[in-house]
Amino acid sequence: MDLSDRLEPVLAVARESAHQVDTEASFPADAVAALRSSGLLGLCLSEEVGGLGAGPQDLFEVTSSLAGACGSTAMIYLMHVSAAMTVAAAPPPGLPDLLPALATGDMLASLAFSEAGSRSHFWAPISKSRHNGAGVILDAGKSWVTSAGHADVYVVSTLNADADTVDIFAVPADTTGVSVSGDWRGMGFRGNASNPMHFAVEVPESHRIGPAGGGFDLMLQTVMPWFNLGNASVSIGLSQAAVDAAIRHTSAARLEHLDQSLSALPTIRAQLSKMSIDLACTRSYVEQSAGRLAQPADDTVLHVLSVKAAANDAALRITDAAMRVCGGAAFSKHLQVDRYFRDARAGSVMAPTADALYDFYGKAITGQPVFG
Ligand SMILES: Cc1cc2nc3c(=O)[nH]c(=O)nc-3n(C[C@H](O)[C@H](O)[C@H](O)COP(=O)(O)OP(=O)(O)OC[C@H]3O[C@@H](n4cnc5c(N)ncnc54)[C@H](O)[C@@H]3O)c2cc1C
Incomplete structure (x- = not known):
């Protein structure tokens, strides 16, 4: 079964419940149940332990798609993957069944x-x-x-x-x-x-x-690469959803006295262009970073430090612009632009925050000890 066959049913459930999950602040139990049975909880775990043996590029695809459907589900998924990859890096000997259970979806x-x-x-x-x-x-x-x-x-x-x-x-x-x-x-x-x-x-x-004492290294070598890439992927999914919603709304909304759509206004068109270009550039960078995790190179560490900051800040800009071009309609739940806007902000305050990452990146490119 290919990834899209596993993903599509989950996306359908996540999309269906996203509005209610957001409004009621309720755990997306149906979407998580669909994730458990899809096999995607074991996406990047090895086939030996029951996983799908996929890599960082696939994590980008799956997580960004989930975020476009339901940000909460995407973040729950990402925290599972980040925890599972940490377990996979050094499986605890006292819990021999843990990794297979994480891979098959028996355990979240x-x-x-x-x-x-x-x-x-x-x-x-x-x-x-x-x-x-x-x-x-x-x-x-x-x-x-x-x-x-x-x-x-x-x-x-x-x-x-x-x-x-x-x-x-x-x-x-x-x-x-x-x-x-x-x-x-x-x-x-x-x-x-x-x-x-x-x-x-x-x-x-x-x-x-x-x-004993290996926790810090695990955080740097395993948690940060997977979490930062996955969190950046969530930002891309939210940004894409915001761009799509903004184009849809401004193309459909009419200024009847002028006989034109909102998107016929040059300022609105320019905003839509900037959002789309920002998204395209950031998507490329996140894809490049996924490639650097899959095939490590000299600048892999720089990608790990920068990918979340770059994608989070792009998502803040893009979702802000989506609110702006959609005007008062953005405050109505039917567009869901407000949800992408709010979810993008939550993703960006998750640690390591963009400001901390810029500081680390700055240290790295100036030859200073990053965590000194
Ligand atoms: C929705 C959500 C889900 C979360 N899920 C989890 C989870 O599953 N597991 C978990 O462990 N945690 C989780 N967190 C916590 C998250 O990872 C952060 O630890 C938390 O959001 C930090 O908030 P704070 O108020 O303590 O930030 P503070 O540390 O007080 O940061 C305040 C400001 O200071 C800046 N700052 C801090 N340090 C530096 C630095 N070195 N250089 C430059 N600027 C800096 C920050 O960028 C920020 O702008 C979650 C948070 C949210 C919002």
Whole structure:
């Protein structure tokens, strides 16, 4: 079965429920169920573990298409893929069935990194873990976890208090001490249940992903490349949807006293052109970045650092312009332009934020240590 055969049924369900998911801030359960049965949750996992063995370019295609249908579903999907790729990089020996379950869609995963103390600096958890002989005691408050209360397993970062290094653990949702600790009503991605969570759990050492103290490297080498590319892909999907909606609306809306459409106004046409060109340029850059992840080159790190910032900022510009050209109609839910606008903003504040990425990129091109 090719990817579009798997994707189309999911898109149909996601499109159908997107408006309701956004309005009610409800988790897109039907779209996630469709994703589970489509096989796409295992998109980039190897065929050996039951995945589809696809690569970064396919992630771009699938995630951008999902975002055009329902931004919340796309972000839930991306957090699953990012968590699954982290598990795949160093499968925890104590959970031998985890990777196949993530690949086949039996288990939905998410990343639980951000904490109130270190805010968007997700690579620097403040919460501490301690060894107690038998296992590891985690006491981690996480400020936003996409799919909170809906995922089957959480990939949780923590500071090893004994070594002052970062560890990442796979924590199944049914572990005693896992709780959703608050409510979240967002402006964008309103359906993705990004509630705060608390992990007051004891887990065996064998649930650790990678070696002791290996969490920071995993974040840089695995989480950032997949998440940044996927988040950029979401921005492209939202931007495309906004451009399409703006062209549709301004072409159909009439100025009857002038006997012309809105799009016949030169200013509107110019705005539509700028949006389309901005989208085309950014799409090319994201595709190029996907290629650099698939076949690493000298500038792959620069692409990892820049792709999310570039696509997020383009999505902010493009969705803002869509609101502008659609005028008062953009405030009506029937165009859905407001949803793309709000979702684009939510995607851009997700860490690493564009401003942090520009700072890192600037350090990289001037020969300064990026995380120094
Ligand atoms: C919809 C949504 C879903 C989310 N899902 C998850 C999830 O599943 N898992 C998870 O772990 N987290 C998640 N998050 C959290 C997210 O990744 C960020 O950690 C969070 O949005 C940061 O918000 P803050 O207020 O703490 O930002 P702050 O860190 O307070 O940032 C405020 C401003 O400071 C700027 N800034 C910060 N550091 C730097 C720097 N070094 N250089 C330049 N500028 C800087 C930022 O760019 C921003 O403009 C989610 C957030 C949202 C909104």
